[in-house]
Amino acid sequence: xxxxxxxxxxxxxxxxxxxxxxxxxxxxxxxxxxxxxxxxxxxxxxxxxxxxxxxxxxxxxxxxxxxxxxxxxxxxxxxxxxxxxxxxxxxxxxxxxxxxxxxxxxxxxxxxxxxxxxxxxx
Numbered sequence: 358x359x360x361x362x363x364x365x366x367x368x369x370x371x372x373x374x375x376x377x378x379x380x381x382x383x384x385x386x387x388x389x390x391x392x393x394x395x396x397x398x399x400x401x402x403x404x405x406x407x408x409x410x411x412x413x414x415x416x417x418x419x420x421x422x423x424x425x426x427x428x429x430x431x432x433x434x435x436x437x438x439x440x441x442x443x444x445x446x447x448x449x450x451x452x453x454x455x456x457x458x459x460x461x462x463x464x465x466x467x468x469x470x471x472x473x474x475x476x477x478x479x
Contacts, residue, residue, distance in 0.1 A: 358382070358383050359381075359382070359383035359384055359455075359468050360381070360382045360383055360468075360470075361379055361380070361381055361391075361453050361455060361468055361469065361470035362379070362380045362382075362470055362471075363377060363378065363379050363380075363451065363452065363453055363470045363471065363472055363473040364377070364378045364473060365377040365378050365473060366451060366473030366474045366475045366476075367474075367475070367476070368476045368478065369443055369476070369477055370443075370477070370478070370479050371444055371445055371477055371478075371479055372443065373443050373477070374439070374440060374442075374443065375440050375443065375475060376437055376438070376439050376440070377393070377437065377438040377440070377451055377453075377473060377475070378435050378437055379391060379393070379435060379436040379437070379438075379453030379470060380433075380434065380435050381434045381435070381436070381455065382434070384455070385431070385434060386408075386410060386429050386434055386436065387431070388410060388457075389410055389455035389457060389467065389468070390407060390408060390409050390410040390411075390455065390456050390457070390458060390459040391407065391408055391410075391427075391429070391436040391453055391454070391455055392404060392405075392406070392407035392408075392453065392455075392456065392459075392460065392463075392466065393405040393406050393427065393436075393438045393451060393452070393454075394451070394452050394453075394454060395447075395449035395450065395451045395452070395475075396449055396450050397446070397449040398448075398449075400449075402452075402463055403418070404418060404461030404462070404463070405417070405418055405421060405425060405427075405438065405451070406418065406421070406425055406426075406427035406438060407427065407459050407460065407461055408427050408428070408436060408459070409459035410457075411459070413429060414459070416459065416461070424440065424441050424442045424443075425438060425439065425441070426438075426439045427439075436453060438451065438453075440475070443475075443477045444477060445477050445478060446477075447475060447477050448475060448476050448477045448478070449474075449475060450472040450473070450474055450475075451472060451473055451474075451475055452469060452470050452471070452472040452473075453470045454466035454468060454469045454470065455467055455468040455469075
């Protein structure tokens with residue numbers, strides 16, 4: 358059974374860091390590319406970062422590139438989203454999703470996790 362489970366969310370002060378994890382089961386990271394999305398209250402979902410199943414190449418949304426990085430550990434079958442210098446506007450539900458191609462388009466995702474909540478507040 359294919360499953361994606363996010364963890365690592367929580368409450369953090371502005372300027373702090375968090376590392377989110379996306380644990381995949383039922384498939385390997387060679388089978389599916391993984392994309393992180395986020396949805397803030399009252400806003401549309403947006404793509405944050407993705408990592409390719411083919412070669413591990415990564416893409417981070419332009420506005421986040423200087424603060425966020427995505428990586429994977431093929432041994433543990435996990436994908437990570439490292440978030441630094443967090444701002445209040447980063448508050449959102451962060452969800453990972455799997456697709457056969459590396460893309461930031463949510464309609465191309467095959468599988469979704471349930472999300473983890475990140476709250477940036479003092």
